[in-house]
Amino acid sequence: MNKQPKIAVIGGGSWATAIVKMLTENLNTIGWYMRSAQAIEHIKKNNHNPKYLRSAEIDATKLDLSKDINRTVAKYDILIFAVPSAFLVSELEKLNKPLKDKIIFSAIKGIVPETGLIVGEHFNREYDIPFENIGVITGPCHAEEVAMERLSYLTIASRDEQKAKLIGKALKSWYIKTKISDDIIGTEYAAMLKNIYAVAAGIAHGLGYGDNFQSVLMSNAIREMKRFIKKVHKMKRNINNSAYLGDLLVTGYSVFSRNRQFGNMIGKGYTVKSAQMEMSMIAEGYYATKSAFKIKQENGAKTPIIEAVYNVLYADKDAKKEFKKLTNKLD
Amino acid sequence: MNKQPKIAVIGGGSWATAIVKMLTENLNTIGWYMRSAQAIEHIKKNNHNPKYLRSAEIDATKLDLSKDINRTVAKYDILIFAVPSAFLVSELEKLNKPLKDKIIFSAIKGIVPETGLIVGEHFNREYDIPFENIGVITGPCHAEEVAMERLSYLTIASRDEQKAKLIGKALKSWYIKTKISDDIIGTEYAAMLKNIYAVAAGIAHGLGYGDNFQSVLMSNAIREMKRFIKKVHKMKRNINNSAYLGDLLVTGYSVFSRNRQFGNMIGKGYTVKSAQMEMSMIAEGYYATKSAFKIKQENGAKTPIIEAVYNVLYADKDAKKEFKKLTNKLD
Structure with missing residues (x-):
């Protein structure tokens, strides 16, 4: 060589x-x-x-x-x-x-x-x-x-x-x-955002929502991701490529995902602190939620899922109520 | 009332x-x-x-x-x-x-x-x-x-x-x-095509491919579905809406899916006949594959996943070899 x-x-x-x-x-x-x-x-x-x-x-x-x-x-x-x-x-x-x-x-x-x-x-x-x-x-x-x-x-x-x-x-x-x-900016934001959506998937699962809802959540998440990334860095990209949609799916659907596990515990009623203590590793989605929420507030992207997760993790809102509200914003 | x-x-x-x-x-x-x-x-x-x-x-x-x-x-x-x-x-x-x-x-x-x-x-x-x-x-x-x-x-x-x-x-x-x-035509084709992709997901699983590959397969499947439907009935549609992507995901990822179960048996080495006999219900994806393959031959849509499933189910091709070839066509 x-x-x-x-x-x-x-x-x-x-x-x-x-x-x-x-x-x-x-x-x-x-x-x-x-x-x-x-x-x-x-x-x-x-x-x-x-x-x-x-x-x-x-x-x-x-x-x-x-x-x-x-x-x-x-x-x-x-x-x-x-x-x-x-x-x-x-x-x-x-x-x-x-x-x-x-x-x-x-x-x-x-x-x-x-x-x-x-x-x-x-x-x-x-x-x-x-x-x-x-x-x-x-x-x-x-x-x-x-x-x-x-x-x-x-x-x-x-x-x-x-x-x-x-x-x-x-x-x-x-x-x-x-x-x-x-697309260095877009792929990196996708990698970060998908962790938030995996937390959302976990919360929904923990609250008792099923596979039907999960698929609706992911279908809304990829549209939300597209809107978010477009605001941050507009360029021609196919959001359904593996680096975006594939990455979202592998995290949102997989049992290996720490973010999903973290969300699941929140959905089941753990506090953020106790969920973090229970898990030996840090869920990236926790930090990502705070930053993404801030960015979204600045650029005005329509991101109901990020908002719901933020409200649960950082604004002390009740997960059950917050996700009930979210279900009316999805389609 | x-x-x-x-x-x-x-x-x-x-x-x-x-x-x-x-x-x-x-x-x-x-x-x-x-x-x-x-x-x-x-x-x-x-x-x-x-x-x-x-x-x-x-x-x-x-x-x-x-x-x-x-x-x-x-x-x-x-x-x-x-x-x-x-x-x-x-x-x-x-x-x-x-x-x-x-x-x-x-x-x-x-x-x-x-x-x-x-x-x-x-x-x-x-x-x-x-x-x-x-x-x-x-x-x-x-x-x-x-x-x-x-x-x-x-x-x-x-x-x-x-x-x-x-x-x-x-x-x-x-x-x-x-x-x-x-979009009556598009939603109906999506409902039919997703069964083929669920069979593909099952075959891949049966062959031993993991979650990483599954997410790549689904990310390619939605792009393939978009190309296929566009050839059949061109109109403005967001393929990531729940009726298309959501429907694909719920079928491709869920344990309830008969099409995925059918594919899984094929991947594990069952013949089509023995897999069908084993299952008490018919897998819609089996019939869908034949029709979709015919339509795709007429309209020239690029559909490597449908092709691979067709070759396994109808052209007596070895699932392992056919999916190995397929992996080189995905990205």
Whole structure:
């Protein structure tokens, strides 16, 4: 093989682990930063991540693991960020190496809570990284199925087609197909919004609504997503492509979805706090709801589902009443 | 209440039973034709259908049951047909009363195998019923959830808005919301095509594909459906409305779906014959596939999913190989 791109993954969770696994199918060396020294030792010895996505077998001989983010950032040209959005800022604060000349791909499906920005915009505004050096890796893709090597399709978006292609090539294998897109803003908003709709699906389920209603909710959600994204970044896009509709469906319908689980608990009467305590992982949709609500208030998009979820999660409204009202706004 | 419309339901299966239940919420008398004298006696005594949708409680005092289709047809102005499409022609052959002046609504989600036409077209061509007197009742709606009185949304389509409204009013209740549409052809094709995509989803599941792939399949299916319907009847429609996308999702994702179950058996290696023998009900998608394939060959729509299902069900192709080929055509 010719000279390989120098790619590192930032983050030690399930999705980071899945991406590392994909990369090991093509690259001889992958940088991988995670906080836990213990996890690093475990991976080196046992070829799998002890806490997240345990079932994914990873060839540790190809990994350049480090618990020092600065070492990893300094050594690699392309950084794939896959930490939960709530931890991004605190991770970036550790940096004393410049990011300016790096190529940044975000595999974070959420909004940066501190700035209310999607990840690409955050890197652009806070670190002066031009959009040409920013990209997004998006599903529909549950990490769990990557571990099982079940066929999955990824969309890689960047304004620079060459960079999208390069990452696409590094990720694809017999169980991963990749597609490139130039809609970096739209795919990233879709990845964030779908988590809110998955929370909504969970709340509805928890309240006792059935499959018939669920399909109406998803059919309204994709129309709402289209309206929202159009207000944020107008361009020609087919909202029914896998990166938008597919990503919504895999999250809204799947038992793996943490956002759906979180919503389900809310629908069953848990408070936000107790639901969050019960779950060991953070539901991205919780933060996404707050930001999306704010954006929607500014741009005036008609988004009854986001509104209902916001009212339940942040305005202390009764889920049952709020969703009853919502049913009259759907069709 | 003022003068009520004279509505009868033709058919004794699950969906017919669900529709009758909806009508009992609004009307004092509903005509109901079914073949089985035994079932009729059972319903009169026990307020539920013995074989289909047993869990639905129906107020039998409001029912004008008959096993004579001619009696029912002669007595009522509006006929809602809800027999499996494969039995429609044999039921209609029993008729010696004219249909010409009747208003016909189809709740049949399929194609008439003998003519290859959707039900509305069949009544129009074979019985000279003008399209103004024809309508469609479509989901997303599993009969099982109607029995449970879980909130469901129906779309009622007709060229004559007044008739659609009238049926919508007769069906709606605290657990049924209705919406009207003028896209009688599009909604009926959608109701038929979604069964093919549910068979495809089942085959994929049976072959071992996971949720990630399923979401890609559905995202491609809705785009394929849009292309197909556009070729058949071009008009402005939002394919993401509940009658199209919602109906696709409820069928493709739900455990209640017979089409998905049928596909699943095929994916697991059953022959078409053995799968059909194993299931007590007919999977509409089986017949729909043949007709849709023929239509698609005539109009040239790009429909790789229909093609793959056709090849497996009718051209004796290996499901595993055929779906492997299909995965390369999806994105």
